[in-house]
Amino acid sequence: MAKIYAVGVGPGDPELLTRKAERILRSVPVICSPTGSAEASSYALSIVEEFLDRDRQEILTQLFPMMKKGPELEAAWQLAAEQVAERVRRGLDVAFITIGDPFLYSTFLYLYRIFRAQYPEIAIEVVPGISSINAASVAADLPLGIASDRIAILPATYEDDYLRRTLTEFDTVVLMKVSRVFDQVYGLLKELGLDRSSAFVRRVGAPEEEVVYDLSSLVGQKLDYLSLLIVRKQEIP
Numbered sequence: 492m493a494k495i496y497a498v499g500v501g502p503g504d505p506e507l508l509t510r511k512a513e514r515i516l517r518s519v520p521v522i523c524s525p526t527g528s529a530e531a532s533s534y535a536l537s538i539v540e541e542f543l544d545r546d547r548q549e550i551l552t553q554l555f556p557m558m559k560k561g562p563e564l565e566a567a568w569q570l571a572a573e574q575v576a577e578r579v580r581r582g583l584d585v586a587f588i589t590i591g592d593p594f595l596y597s598t599f600l601y602l603y604r605i606f607r608a609q610y611p612e613i614a615i616e617v618v619p620g621i622s623s624i625n626a627a628s629v630a631a632d633l634p635l636g637i638a639s640d641r642i643a644i645l646p647a648t649y650e651d652d653y654l655r656r657t658l659t660e661f662d663t664v665v666l667m668k669v670s671r672v673f674d675q676v677y678g679l680l681k682e683l684g685l686d687r688s689s690a691f692v693r694r695v696g697a698p699e700e701e702v703v704y705d706l707s708s709l710v711g712q713k714l715d716y717l718s719l720l721i722v723r724k725q726e727i728p
């Protein structure tokens with residue numbers, strides 16, 4: 492029986508793929524790239540392009556409407572799941588590629604839920620990947636945690652009060668999906684005196700990688716969706 496693989500492809504550098512991920516991506520007949528943005532989908536594909544053979548492998552790009560929930564989105568997921576299930580029933584292994592790690596805020600997780608509930612006979616193997624968080628902390632030279640540090644990871648789109656509380660209570664805070672709300676978050680960091688202990692990291696691992704410590708230079712700019720902020724309060728002793 493064919494199966495589904497959810498393969499983490501790391502944050503951008505093809506050398507950061509695991510050997511397992513590379514082996515699976517070279518061998519499966521179908522590669523799926525499910526995302527909410529064409530930009531992220533082509534980015535994920537660009538990471539693994541050198542391992543693919545487009546003459547032999549089918550590349551299925553599954554784009555989902557950029558909305559949190561609703562019947563339109565649910566219908567899109569159902570259709571995507573059916574497309575994949577149909578291939579698996581024909582005996583074809585399918586690999587979903589996800590930027591970073593599949594179990595960290597990835598679009599694949601919505602499909603995972605549908606497969607587990609509606610297609611329990613299809614086996615799913617998840618292959619962990621190096622997340623953008625791990626790679627960004629190294630790129631910015633900001634370790635995530637030491638000894639008993641408390642680390643929080645959350646979307647920057649949370650309301651101000653919740654962000655303020657998290658920034659106050661944790662030693663390191665990673666703010667994902669920061670691009671659309673950056674100016675607001677910057678205001679909050681400044682108010683809390685944390686704007687100088689933070690780094691903005693864009694497209695880590697890719698040739699366009701950028702690490703910015705002077706956050707004021709980013710205010711009012713249109714920022715890349717593939718970017719995050721690391722706020723680290725303590726110096727490493």
Ligand SMILES: C[S@@+](CC[C@H](N)C(=O)[O-])C[C@H]1O[C@@H](n2cnc3c(N)ncnc32)[C@H](O)[C@@H]1O
Pocket residue numbers: 502503589590591592593594595596597598621622623624627666667668669692693694695696697716717718719
């Ligand atoms: C839907 S989440 C996917 C996270 C991914 N599964 C991971 O393990 O890194 C998308 C968010 O991850 C972050 N991200 C993903 N790839 C990135 C990269 N190469 N550089 C910086 N941030 C990235 C950004 O905050 C982006 O808005």
